[in-house]
Amino acid sequence: MKKIFSFVFAVAFTILITSCGGDEQKSADFSKSKSVNTDLSGGLSEFELENGIGPVKQKLELGPIDPKLVKKGEEIFNTKCVACHKLDERYVGPAQRDVIKRRTPEFIMNMMLNPLEMQEKHPVVKKLLAEYMTQMTNQNLSFDDARALLEYFREVGK
Numbered sequence: 484m485k486k487i488f489s490f491v492f493a494v495a496f497t498i499l500i501t502s503c504g505g506d507e508q509k510s511a512d513f514s515k516s517k518s519v520n521t522d523l524s525g526g527l528s529e530f531e532l533e534n535g536i537g538p539v540k541q542k543l544e545l546g547p548i549d550p551k552l553v554k555k556g557e558e559i560f561n562t563k564c565v566a567c568h569k570l571d572e573r574y575v576g577p578a579q580r581d582v583i584k585r586r587t588p589e590f591i592m593n594m595m596l597n598p599l600e601m602q603e604k605h606p607v608v609k610k611l612l613a614e615y616m617t618q619m620t621n622q623n624l625s626f627d628d629a630r631a632l633l634e635y636f637r638e639v640g641k
Contacts, residue, residue: 525604525605525606527604527605527606531605532605532606533587533589533590534587534589534590534593535586535587535589535590535591535592535593535594535597535601535605535608536593536597536600536601536604536605537592537593537594537596537597537600537601538592538593538596538597538626539589539592539593539596541589542589543588543589543592545588545637548634548637548638549634552630552631552634552635553631553634553635553637553638555628555631555634555635556631556632556633556634556635556636556638557635559624559628559631559632559635560579560632560635563622563624564579564622564632567617567619567620570639575615575617576615576617576619577611577615579636579639580636580639580640581640582636582640583633583636583637583640584640588633588637591629591632591633591636592626592629592630592633594608594619595622595624595628595629595632595633596624596626596629598618598619598620598621599618599621601619602618602619
C-alpha cells in the first residue's frame with residue numbers, strides 16, 4: 484500500500500512541477516498564435532443585432548398610436564404577460580413600461596414572436612437570461628397580437 488501511495492504521489496508531484504511555471508517564451512508564442520474571438524455578434528447581421536431574430540425583418544412604419552390596438556394590447560398584457568412582467572418593477576422578467584425606450588419596436592416584436600431562438604442566439608437576450616435566470620415562455624402570439632402589445636408599450640412608455 485505504501486509503494487502505491489508513494490508512486491501516485493511521485494507521479495502527481497511530477498505532473499504538478501512540469502505543468503506549473505514554464506518557459507515565458509513558449510507562453511508568449513502561444514498567446515501570439517492563439518487568436519481570440521472578439522466577435523460578439525454570434526454570426527447575426529447588423530439588423531438582427533439591433534432588431535432581433537424573427538419574423539420582423541425590416542423596419543416597421545409606425546404612425547400615431549392607435550387607441551384600439553392599445554386596448555387590445557393591454558388585454559393581452561393582462562392575460563399573458565403579467566405572470567412574469569410588471570410595468571414598473573422587476574419581477575420574473577424586466578419591467579415593461581420603458582421597454583420602448585430600451586429596444587427597437589422590431590426587437591420587441593421579434594422577442595414576443597420568437598423568444599426561444601432569441602434566447603439561444605441573441606447576445607442581449609442571452610445576457611438578460613443570465614440576469615433573470617428564467618426563460619421567456621412562448622405565448623404563441625399572432626403577429627397582430629404582438630403588434631397590439633407593441634402599441635400598448637408605446638402608449639404606456641410615453
